Amino acid sequence: MLGKTADGLFWMFRYLERNENTARLLDAGFRIALTRAAAAENEWASVLTTVGVKQAFLEKYERMETAHVIDFLLREQANPSSVMSVIQTARGNARRLRTALTRELWSATNECWLTLRELLARPVRERELPFVLSTIQQQNALLGGTLHGTMMRNDIFNFARLGTFLERADNTARILDVKYYLLLPSVSLVGSSLDNVQWETILRSVSAQRSYHRLHKGDVRPREIANFLMLDLRMPRSLAFCYSKIVDNLTYLAKDYGLRQSSIDQAETVFARLTDRSIDEIFESGLHEFIQDYIRDNNALGRQIEKDYRFYG
């Protein structure tokens, strides 16, 4: 397949994953804004930081009002990470690489774009937000289902999946990066009601509330949350899960092409760091440093994949 096509697929699926994440963060932030007005500004600040657009937001607005944050994250044309900008770009990529997609997957992408364009044509009022967010998630789920149900398991599929998991790894790590202090054992006032809300928010922003409670019978502890989001291989958005998938996909590619590239070594190194130590060891050597290293290595892996598979020149 063409290097350009691999590039387009990789980014198309990074973008789609990004939108899902933005929708989730909005959902979790909105819950706080509704129930704890005093904590709202703080929560929106961390959401904007997680998405990486706080600076851009503050250039346009003075205060973090809920309505403005919603508009900036969903519709702002000048914000390249807004849901609308992102679906526009993803769909543009899909158009460029139509020949690599099944007819069903192309239609699903196009329909997702048409639906969101209509849905986000006007500012979204607060009472419409839950519906809009669930539509974004539904459209993404349709795309994911169509990918799995119709695409061949070949290099095309593997590049798409690499995009998904690199982006997801980045998203989860950014949430942890912004909220790591809430998970540190030393500063936690176990049982305070604000902490409980904050912890629930973290779980909510990675759609992990239900599964966490199932595992821990409702016992919410920062150490367990960190472990769940970072090291638990059963949790589909954990750092470890993402890397087990990345290693898998790179291994399939190596087999398919009969050539092992250096990106696979990089991915295995990151994966090993998530499997050869316990969460307590990570706490001991520094949670924040660990997460920042992870984000940096994840970015470096993206660049190496570009090089190994000739995305550009």
Place this chain on the structure above:
Amino acid sequence: MTDFMHFDEMFGTGDTHRESYRDYHHWFESQDTAWLHRKSDEAETVFRRIGITFSVYGEEEASERLIPFDVVPRIISSREWSRLVRGIRQRVQAMNAFLYDVYHRQEIIRAGRVPVALIADNEAFLPQMIGVSPPGNVYTHIVGVDIIRTGENEFYVLEDNARTPSGVSYMLENREIMIQMFPELFARVNVQAVGNYPKNLQRSLGNCAPRSCEGTPVIAVLTPGIYNSAYFEHAFLAAQMGAELVEGHDLRVVDGRVAMRTTQGYAPIDVIYRRVDDDYLDPLNFNPQSLLGVPGMFDVYRAGGVTIANSPGTGIADDKAVYSYMPDIIQFYTGEKALLKNVPTWRCCEPDALRYVLDHLSELVVKEVHGSGGYGMLIGPTASNEERVAFRNKLEATPSKYIAQPTLSLSTTPILTKNGLDPRHVDLRVFVLVAPEEIHMTPGGLTRVALNKGSLVVNSSQGGGTKDTWVLEE
């Protein structure tokens, strides 16, 4: 029901349907018009979802438009079709013989059958092609021949498209949607299939691979990119053929071959179905400003390392000045009279013709010799006084840039309107595939219809739509 000024393909010149429309008309009469309109809306939704769009020149990316689709098919009998096939085959053969001759000994000029200026002064003539003989001497691998009809037995060739004709994807998608919307119709009427076109295209292109090519030829479709008005079609054809869709920056000359950058390194290509103009193929050999091309690709082509379809320089066979000589060209190379008529054409470079044209501007259609897409033309009978004056000035300034033709009364075919069937003018683009031993035409083609009542302009950029085109089984 019938517009008496024009020949209507469903009703002829009377009130009863013509034979080829019998089964369809019978079915139509028993349908509820509201239901047909619902189906029509449904079809539009499907087109939008699949993203069968074209971009309009000069507009922003956001302006991806749908070509309006009319659900009433245009029907051609198998007898009419075989007549067209014979005429088009003869024409396309002559066209390729002419191209070979123009770029080799130029016998037709020596014989005095066409003036030397027609070639020597023509910007479509490509000196770089002199002496180049592509595999099988096929220059125009894909041709679109535009046919108009004016009566029961009156067919004319309006235009030849020998460079990068487009529209075939609409032919295929229109049929696809008709089968989806009205499956029972296809059980009732025996319509010749069109769906094999991509397979035929692939075979035809493969048969034109370089002589040195071993094994299955590698085909790639070369597109200018997503901002091109026909991008959808480029992607569609590449996907249907299982070929890669490449842009100039994916290609490079490697070890004397044209190769594409893949995830596993550079892979050579045997046949390039290019949908970019000659000028943008190779900045070293053609337009040096072009960012779209592949430096050195033309040198590989000349050396026989790659087939470019269509060949560079085929524009000399389809410009409108050369068009006017097609009857002579056919006679010269095939020894036969042309089976399909040309529309009578005044070449404005000839003083007598120019005088006639200037005296009859209000009756004639004036076209640019190198124009296309319905741009830069004057339709005398419907033009305003100012437009006619403006054109008169242009004609007097550079007469050789123009030709003129009578305003023909194009046949009509009904479309579905709020008030039921209503006739609109149509033309037909027939798609021809040329390989060394075979000329293949897909039964039917793309019917373009002028949706505005009375209009003669069928171009999609100017209020035109399309219809499914049926050629009946014998």
